[in-house]
Amino acid sequence: MYVHLHIHGGFLFLLGLLLVIYTSINWWRDVIREATFLGHHTSVVRKMMKAGMKLFIVTEVMFFFGFFWAFWVWSRVRGREVWAYAWKESDERRT
Numbered sequence: 001m002y003v004h005l006h007i008h009g010g011f012l013f014l015l016g017l018l019l020v021i022y023t024s025i026n027w028w029r030d031v032i033r034e035a036t037f038l039g040h041h042t043s044v045v046r047k048m049m050k051a052g053m054k055l056f057i058v059t060e061v062m063f064f065f066g067f068f069w070a071f072w073v074w075s076r077v078r079g080r081e082v083w084a085y086a087w088k089e090s091d092e093r094r095t
Helices: 009-036 043-076 081-094
Strands: none
């Protein structure tokens, strides 16, 4: 398997993937230990963790909306017309 024409790209990809999975498993294990056995997560901490996860999901939705909006605009207007489209809109905003 070649990743970016590097002969060991597949190995590096799998190594990176395994390290991310290993780190995620250990991090979640520690969070669960702190919450259940050590009792470090009070009601305020749990509330803030839930709020943080909700904010993370909202920002991901906004990111993908912006990404697909740009893809949609790019698919509608090709080549040099993209720059004309961008300049036209910026000129209209100035007036």
